[in-house]
Amino acid sequence: MFKHAGSLLEMKGITKSFGENHVLKGIDLEVRAGEIHVLLGENGAGKSTLIKILTGAYQMDAGEIFWEGQRVELNTPVDAMQLGIATIYQELNVIPELKVYENIFLGRELKRSGKMSLLNHNAMKEEAQRCLEMLGQSPALADQQLGKLGVGQQQLVEIAKALTLDAKLIIMDEPTSSLSTKEVEQLYSCVEQLREKGIAIVFISHRLEEIRRLGDRITILRDGFKIDTLPVKTTETDYWIELMVGRSLEEKFPKQSFILGDEGFRVEDLKVDRASEPVSFSARYGEIVGISGLVGAGRTELARAIFGADSNGGGKIFIDNQEVKITSPCDAIKSGIAFITEDRKSEGLLLDQPLDFNIAMANMKKFKSKSKLIDLNAIRVTAKEYIKELKVRPGNIDLNARNLSGGNQQKVVIAKWLCTKAKVFIFDEPTRGIDVGAKVEVYRLMNQLVESGAIVLMISSDLPEILGMCDRVLVMSEGKITADMGIEEASQERIMKAATGG
Amino acid sequence: MSQVVIQKSETEAPKQKKGIKNYLSKFGPLIGLVILTTILTFLSDKFLTMNNLMNIARQSSINALLGIGMLLPILTAGIDLSVGSILAVSIMIMGIVSVNMGMSPILGIIVCLAVGAGFGLLNGLLLTKLRLPHPFISTLGTMNIARGIALIVTAAAPIAGFPYLIQFLGREFAGPIPVSFILVIAVYIIFHIFLTRTQTGRYIYAIGGNKEAARLSGINVDRVLAIVYTISGLMAGLAGLVMVGRVNSAFPLAGLSYELDAIAAVIIGGASFFGGVGTVWGTLIGAMIIAVLRNGLNLLNVSSDFQMTVIGAVIIAAVYIDVLRQRKSKKG
Numbered sequence: 001m002f003k004h005a006g007s008l009l010e011m012k013g014i015t016k017s018f019g020e021n022h023v024l025k026g027i028d029l030e031v032r033a034g035e036i037h038v039l040l041g042e043n044g045a046g047k048s049t050l051i052k053i054l055t056g057a058y059q060m061d062a063g064e065i066f067w068e069g070q071r072v073e074l075n076t077p078v079d080a081m082q083l084g085i086a087t088i089y090q091e092l093n094v095i096p097e098l099k100v101y102e103n104i105f106l107g108r109e110l111k112r113s114g115k116m117s118l119l120n121h122n123a124m125k126e127e128a129q130r131c132l133e134m135l136g137q138s139p140a141l142a143d144q145q146l147g148k149l150g151v152g153q154q155q156l157v158e159i160a161k162a163l164t165l166d167a168k169l170i171i172m173d174e175p176t177s178s179l180s181t182k183e184v185e186q187l188y189s190c191v192e193q194l195r196e197k198g199i200a201i202v203f204i205s206h207r208l209e210e211i212r213r214l215g216d217r218i219t220i221l222r223d224g225f226k227i228d229t230l231p232v233k234t235t236e237t238d239y240w241i242e243l244m245v246g247r248s249l250e251e252k253f254p255k256q257s258f259i260l261g262d263e264g265f266r267v268e269d270l271k272v273d274r275a276s277e278p279v280s281f282s283a284r285y286g287e288i289v290g291i292s293g294l295v296g297a298g299r300t301e302l303a304r305a306i307f308g309a310d311s312n313g314g315g316k317i318f319i320d321n322q323e324v325k326i327t328s329p330c331d332a333i334k335s336g337i338a339f340i341t342e343d344r345k346s347e348g349l350l351l352d353q354p355l356d357f358n359i360a361m362a363n364m365k366k367f368k369s370k371s372k373l374i375d376l377n378a379i380r381v382t383a384k385e386y387i388k389e390l391k392v393r394p395g396n397i398d399l400n401a402r403n404l405s406g407g408n409q410q411k412v413v414i415a416k417w418l419c420t421k422a423k424v425f426i427f428d429e430p431t432r433g434i435d436v437g438a439k440v441e442v443y444r445l446m447n448q449l450v451e452s453g454a455i456v457l458m459i460s461s462d463l464p465e466i467l468g469m470c471d472r473v474l475v476m477s478e479g480k481i482t483a484d485m486g487i488e489e490a491s492q493e494r495i496m497k498a499a500t501g502g
Numbered sequence: 503m504s505q506v507v508i509q510k511s512e513t514e515a516p517k518q519k520k521g522i523k524n525y526l527s528k529f530g531p532l533i534g535l536v537i538l539t540t541i542l543t544f545l546s547d548k549f550l551t552m553n554n555l556m557n558i559a560r561q562s563s564i565n566a567l568l569g570i571g572m573l574l575p576i577l578t579a580g581i582d583l584s585v586g587s588i589l590a591v592s593i594m595i596m597g598i599v600s601v602n603m604g605m606s607p608i609l610g611i612i613v614c615l616a617v618g619a620g621f622g623l624l625n626g627l628l629l630t631k632l633r634l635p636h637p638f639i640s641t642l643g644t645m646n647i648a649r650g651i652a653l654i655v656t657a658a659a660p661i662a663g664f665p666y667l668i669q670f671l672g673r674e675f676a677g678p679i680p681v682s683f684i685l686v687i688a689v690y691i692i693f694h695i696f697l698t699r700t701q702t703g704r705y706i707y708a709i710g711g712n713k714e715a716a717r718l719s720g721i722n723v724d725r726v727l728a729i730v731y732t733i734s735g736l737m738a739g740l741a742g743l744v745m746v747g748r749v750n751s752a753f754p755l756a757g758l759s760y761e762l763d764a765i766a767a768v769i770i771g772g773a774s775f776f777g778g779v780g781t782v783w784g785t786l787i788g789a790m791i792i793a794v795l796r797n798g799l800n801l802l803n804v805s806s807d808f809q810m811t812v813i814g815a816v817i818i819a820a821v822y823i824d825v826l827r828q829r830k831s832k833k834g
């Protein structure tokens with residue numbers, strides 16, 4: 001392993017408040033060259049805020065930052081960049097129309113010497129190829145149009161960009177949350193290669209297995225305090241969880257089984273678009289049906305077609321054995337279907353509106369009083385109940401959604417749909433980006449939903465979650481359902497086999 | 503190993519930031535109006551008189567009515583460039599009905615409002631049925647169509663001599679208070695209730711905040727947008743009615759470039775051009791600021807050319823404040 005020369009970065013006593021919300025309360029963090037340093041903490045613990053201070057996006061209220069032993073001020077993102085701190089954001093900052101190497105050198109293009117200051121495409125291409133090779137990628141990638149690549153490769157391009165900037169520290173905030181299994185593997189090996197080269201990585205993740213696999217040291221945050229920094233190899237995962245949530249978690253999957261009712265939901269020969277294969281399946285009341293498959297297998301497309309979010313290529317949908325016509329989300333909601341989308345920011349939230357409005361949005365009709373006016377107080381009361389039930393923090397319904405941490409935003413989206421009291425709930429990757437404790441809360445909620453007689457369809461790429469919570473598993477591959485098995489016959493291997501079309 | 507003792511496992515819910523900055527962004531337009539009024543009071547002794555204030559109230563009413571109509575498209579992250587032209591075509595057709603054809607003034611009023619709403623609906627349908635890419639385009643088209651029709655219907659001749667009932671709103675006073683101003687206040691109260699307390703009103707904010715999230719939440723976006731543009735057109739018709747009362751005539755070039763003042767009122771009033779943010783009372787204050795500025799500069803004998811310059815500067819300053827606020831809320 002890399003021999004630690006000394007600390008590359010030291011943050012001491014970092015404090016930050018947003019108004020009366022004290023988010024960071026004197027955090028210390030030490031990162032060494034050539035280590036993968038994981039930040040772990042519940043949703044809203046302050047992880048993203050801490051790294052935003054490090055990248056110069058936010059200003060701290062108190063504290064000191066040392067870089068290679070020197071005290072530094074990070075007032076703008078440029079300051080951080082010049083020191084050699086690079087960040088891979090979840091929302092990628094790329095221009096799809098440009099080529100990969102053009103993206104890498106965007107804003108600091110290499111010029112030919114001479115008066116015309118023409119661009120030196122060859123030099124840029126070569127440098128980009130060199131960095132891509134360092135990440136184990138084919139150099140030919142440099143010449144491709146960026147928009148044609150998958151999310152995972154686009155992310156690698158961002159990392160290559162960091163390398164051309166001579167970054168010594170690369171920060172990754174939940175980098176794997178929207179990648180397919182294959183892309184995730186690629187990212188892991190790339191991160192490991194960076195470590196070999198002596199680059200430090202700060203890695204934020206809620207996925208405990210990947211922390212175990214990649215991390216060298218782990219710093220645990222809780223409610224804005226640093227609890228501890230531990231070596232990954234010699235400590236138990238359960239101990240991390242205990243430090244992180246302040247108590248031990250009894251079970252990761254609180255599965256309860258209920259007596260199944262009638263077949264309440266059936267899809268017959270639904271075509272996602274005209275060219276695609278027809279899909280049929282059904283689900284019974286009291287059942288949690290998992291929809292597994294690789295990213296890109298067409299699971300979200302199927303859900304959107306059922307929900308009327310995109311026009312479909314024909315097919316029938318039955319609720320309680322009655323055919324329902326769904327041509328818009330509006331129809332779907334009227335028929336009792338709820339769809340908790342995967343991308344909360346672009347499809348779920350009104351970022352500049354308070355939480356109560358966000359929660360009531362899909363459900364305004366229910367809050368009309370006799371006078372036809374909206375009963376604002378009833379909205380507040382209901383919103384408060386859900387906020388409390390889902391443990392959204394901070395639990396202030398007047399806060400705008402933008403000001404919540406990623407995981408808490410996800411909970412608000414879930415609250416919005418619970419509020420519709422639908423019969424069929426389609427969850428698309430419901431636990432992506434939320435912490436272990438909150439995951440259990442979401443699972444409990446699903447239990448409650450099926451107990452009260454609803455149907456839950458859960459699209460998930462997380463196999464343990466599928467195996468742990470579902471009664472039945474559908475596996476999709478290339479737009480078709482390739483397996484439909486009861487949970488007792490399901491296993492990781494069988495699901496993977498069906499998912500890869502075997 | 504360092505261990506930190508945690509006093510409370512639950513973070514207490516913080517109240518939303520109540521700093522002075524927050525007040526500034528919330529009451530910025532009102533503070534601007536107060537400062538402006540104070541300065542003008544010192545500069546001109548004619549400014550703070552009952553007579554002059556009522557004058558301002560009357561002068562502001564047309565822009566206030568167009569402004570409140572304009573607020574709706576802007577809340578949905580859209581725009582309505584056609585209101586000035588819709589105003590003109592509404593009053594021209596009203597003139598034909600109740601002056602040239604001599605039909606009942608009530609019918610004239612109904613026709614005026616219906617023509618306004620009808621052109622508004624056309625805007626809405628162009629946007630939602632033909633799926634024109636942006637309301638800038640659909641309303642730019644309607645702006646020219648409506649103006650053209652206003653000119654065609656009387657071969658560009660003005661119409662004068664409207665019956666009293668039609669002139670009532672724009673001309674009469676209740677004691678010292680102009681009826682048009684009372685109308686404005688009533689309309690604003692109705693809009694306030696509409697936007698904050700009705701389903702459609704809330705949906706307007708939802709669409710402006712995030713159109714895709716609104717659609718996936720079961721909101722019939724097209725229907726709401728059609729309503730929004732219809733209402734904007736209706737308010738143009740109503741503003742036209744007030745205008746006819748003020749000048750006792752209808753002419754085809756009436757309301758030329760009024761849409762720009764209406765947009766200015768909405769933006770000065772703190773609404774965001776990106777949609778989802780803005781209030782009825784902000785718009786009222788925006789309209790008042792423009793009217794007070796015009797009136798004050800007139801009292802100070804500032805030439806109208808120079809007035810344009812000042813108002814332009816105020817628009818830029820107000821939008822700059824909006825930009826700062828956006829930046830602040832994004833960065834935290």
Ligand SMILES: Nc1ncnc2c1ncn2[C@@H]1O[C@H](COP(=O)(O)OP(=O)(O)OP(=O)(O)O)[C@@H](O)[C@H]1O
Binds near residue numbers: 023048049408433435
């Ligand atoms: N711009 C802001 N304005 C006000 N409060 C904010 C802002 N950004 C973050 N917060 C608050 O700071 C706290 C910490 O948020 P942060 O995003 O750092 O959490 P996190 O640890 O990254 O959580 P997650 O795992 O959910 O991403 C939260 O309570 C959040 O509501």
Ligand SMILES: [Mg+2]
Binds near residue numbers: 049173405406
């Ligand atoms: Mg975060």
